[in-house]
Every structure is written in C-alpha cells, then in structure tokens.
Amino acid sequence: MASVSVDEAMRRAIELAARGLGATSPNPVVGCVLLDAGGEVVGEGFHAYAGGPHAEIVALAQAGTRARGGTAVVTLEPCDHTGRTGPCSHALIAAGVSRVVIAVPDPNPVASGGAATLRAAGVQVALGVRTQEAEAGNVAWLTSMRRGWPYLIWKYAATLDGRSAAADGTSMWITSEAARIDVHALRGTVDAVLAGVGTVLTDDPRLTARNLRDGTLAIRQPLRVVVDSSGRTPADARVRDGAARTWIATAAEVGAGPDGRVDLAALLAELHHRGVRAALLEGGPTLAGAFLAAGLVDRIVGYVAPKLLGAGPAALLGAGVSTIADAIDLEITDVTRVGPDLRITALPRKREG
Numbered sequence: 615m616a617s618v619s620v621d622e623a624m625r626r627a628i629e630l631a632a633r634g635l636g637a638t639s640p641n642p643v644v645g646c647v648l649l650d651a652g653g654e655v656v657g658e659g660f661h662a663y664a665g666g667p668h669a670e671i672v673a674l675a676q677a678g679t680r681a682r683g684g685t686a687v688v689t690l691e692p693c694d695h696t697g698r699t700g701p702c703s704h705a706l707i708a709a710g711v712s713r714v715v716i717a718v719p720d721p722n723p724v725a726s727g728g729a730a731t732l733r734a735a736g737v738q739v740a741l742g743v744r745t746q747e748a749e750a751g752n753v754a755w756l757t758s759m760r761r762g763w764p765y766l767i768w769k770y771a772a773t774l775d776g777r778s779a780a781a782d783g784t785s786m787w788i789t790s791e792a793a794r795i796d797v798h799a800l801r802g803t804v805d806a807v808l809a810g811v812g813t814v815l816t817d818d819p820r821l822t823a824r825n826l827r828d829g830t831l832a833i834r835q836p837l838r839v840v841v842d843s844s845g846r847t848p849a850d851a852r853v854r855d856g857a858a859r860t861w862i863a864t865a866a867e868v869g870a871g872p873d874g875r876v877d878l879a880a881l882l883a884e885l886h887h888r889g890v891r892a893a894l895l896e897g898g899p900t901l902a903g904a905f906l907a908a909g910l911v912d913r914i915v916g917y918v919a920p921k922l923l924g925a926g927p928a929a930l931l932g933a934g935v936s937t938i939a940d941a942i943d944l945e946i947t948d949v950t951r952v953g954p955d956l957r958i959t960a961l962p963r964k965r966e967g
C-alpha cells in the first residue's frame with residue numbers, strides 16, 4: 615500500500631471517530647490511524663462504545679509488530695489513566711511507536727497527561743493537526759467537558775409561518791415522515807432527550823429513538839427527561855412505559871429557580887453528573903424559551919414544513935425578548951432539504967455582557 619501523509623491519516627482518523635457518535639458517552643469519539651516507519655497504514659481504529667477498547671488499542675492490535683518505529687495519528691490526546699481499560703499512552707509506548715500526532719488535547723483532568731507520559735518515554739509528540747475539524751467532530755463532548763454541563767440542541771418543528779400547532783391544538787404531524795425519521799436518527803446521537811411536562815400532557819410522546827417504519831427501538835436509547843416542577847406527569851404517560859430510562863425531573867429534586875420552576879442550570883449540571891454529554895431539547899415552546907433566555911442552548915435544529923397555519927402557538931415562547939434589539943441572533947450553519955421540509959441548523963451568537 616502506498617504511504618500516506620500525516621494530514622491524510624488525520625482526515626481518516628476523524629472519519630473513523632465519527633462512527634462512534636452516539637455510542638461512546640460519557641467518553642468522547644476518537645479515531646486512530648497507525649502508520650509504519652515508511653508511512654504505510656498498518657492499523658485503524660475508533661472507540662465504538664463506552665467500556666470498549668479505545669481507538670489506539672484497536673489500531674495497535676491490527677498493526678501488531680508493524681507499529682514499532684511508526685506513527686500513531688489520533689484525534690484526541692491518548693488517555694493516561696486506567697478506567698475500564700488501561701492507559702493508551704502506555705500501550706503506545708509498549709508497542710514501540712516512535713511518534714504520536716494529536717489533533718486535540720484532552721480537557722478531561724482525569725484522563726489527560728498522555729502527551730507528557732509519551733514524551734517522558736522518548737516518544738515524539740506533535741499537537742495541532744486538523745484541530746478545527748477534530749474539534750467539530752467531538753464538539754458536544756469537548757464543550758461539555760470544558761464547562762461541566764451538556765451540549766444542548768434545541769430541536770423543533772414548525773410551519774413556514776412559525777407555528778408549532780394549529781389553533782385547536784392539533785400538531786401531529788406538522789412535518790413529513792422523512793423529517794421525523796431524521797429526528798429519530800438525531801435522538802440516536804444524544805444521551806438524553808428533554809421535554810417539558812406541557813408537551814407530555816398534550817402529546818404524550820414516547821421520546822424513544824425508533825425505526826418509524828416498523829416501530830422497533832434503536833439499540834441504544836437516550837435517557838428521557840421530563841422537566842416537571844411539581845410532578846404532574848401522569849402515571850400512565852408513555853414516557854413511563856419502560857422502553858427506556860426516564861427521569862421525571864422535579865423542582866424538589868433538582869432545585870427551583872426564582873419562579874419556583876425547575877432550575878435549568880442545576881438540571882443540566884445534574885445531567886452532566888449522570889454522564890450526559892449531548893442532550894436534545896424537544897419541546898415545547900415554553901421550556902425552549904426558558905432555556906434560550908438562560909443562554910443554555912448550543913445548537914438549534916429547526917424542521918420547517920411548507921405549510922401555513924395563520925393561527926396557533928408559536929414554536930417559541932418567552933425567550934426573554936421584548937424588543938428587536940434583544941433578538942437572539944443566530945448563525946445558520948446548514949440548510950438541508952429533508953423530504954418536502956427544510957432542516958435548518960443554527961448556532962446562537964454569544965451575547966455581550
């Protein structure tokens with residue numbers, strides 16, 4: 615096989631890392647490509663699930679003795695601690711790798727230090743190849759580790775005139791089956807799905823990740839979280855059906871904000887503590903408004919249907935905006951057609967002060 619450049623190997627490692635998305639929490643996604651001394655690819659690996667072998671170990675196992683004198687190209691600094699698996703830094707040293715190229719340093723104080731251990735053992739360490747790309751591939755995990763609460767994606771569905779339900783309250787289905795399939799795929803990439811008790815009382819959603827065609831459940835289910843200050847979730851609500859874990863987060867358990875409702879920052883801190891790194895906020899407009907007003911939303915995914923309703927509730931309520939100067943400015947990062955609908959991805963711009 616022809617030799618490849620370190621840059622090319624890192625591009626491949628980032629691609630490999632993405633295969634673990636949605637399955638590795640509370641761990642990051644990581645990809646690794648091992649090059650032998652001549653620059654030929656002799657091993658590839660990614661971290662497929664929490665508790666499973668790390669990317670470096672998979673790649674080393676493939677490479678065998680050909681790793682000696684070679685270069686390990688990894689998307690994240692190799693770990694330096696013994697958790698459910700041994701330290702990757704030690705495994706790389708034992709395999710005789712002479713150089714390790716890292717895209718992003720590990721922000722996790724428990725696992726970091728791999729680069730220093732490698733250097734101390736005489737392994738050459740280079741940092742910073744395709745860093746932006748690797749950061750983007752791990753954005754939820756890196757963001758949540760750096761600040762201590764989950765990366766929160768607010769997803770909503772609305773008509774072209776911004777309505778989330780009709781005047782009589784009916785809302786199923788605003789968007790197409792294709793868009794709903796897309797949402798189930800999105801649920802499969804997060805660790806928790808959040809909804810307000812208002813949505814549970816009105817729509818009685820299951821909030822599981824399913825195959826919409828035959829109803830089968832995805833192997834890995836996000837934790838279902840109902841934000842329910844006073845515990846109004848009915849005993850027979852579908853979220854209590856046992857198909858996935860459910861947490862009814864009440865103000866008594868989480869703590870209350872000044873309005874007596876669930877303290878949202880405390881809720882996110884508790885979810886982080888429970889190993890949630892990426893969470894999907896699915897509704898409804900009141901809860902979304904409260905999260906946005908508190909500046910706790912990292913990404914917005916809006917499914918916009920080619921329909922007009924002219925009346926009915928808006929997709930967002932009470933986001934703390936009363937005048938145009940206070941509008942929450944967004945940067946649109948992607949627009950994709952999903953069946954007849956549009957999926958718009960946007961990032962809230964950071965506010966001054």
Ligand SMILES: NC(=O)c1ccc[n+]([C@@H]2O[C@H](COP(=O)([O-])OP(=O)(O)OC[C@H]3O[C@@H](n4cnc5c(N)ncnc54)[C@H](OP(=O)(O)O)[C@@H]3O)[C@@H](O)[C@H]2O)c1
Nearest residue numbers: 770771778810811812813842843875876897898900901904
């Ligand atoms: N189009 C869409 O994407 C979409 C998605 C979901 C829902 N919906 C629609 O939304 C409607 C329900 O709307 P909704 O606004 O009543 O539902 P919601 O936002 O799901 O729930 C609101 C409730 O959340 C609870 N909550 C707990 N802590 C809160 C906090 N800190 N801040 C704000 N709320 C908090 C409050 O009840 P307590 O104080 O009692 O806890 C509040 O009434 C339904 O018609 C549904 O179909 C649309």
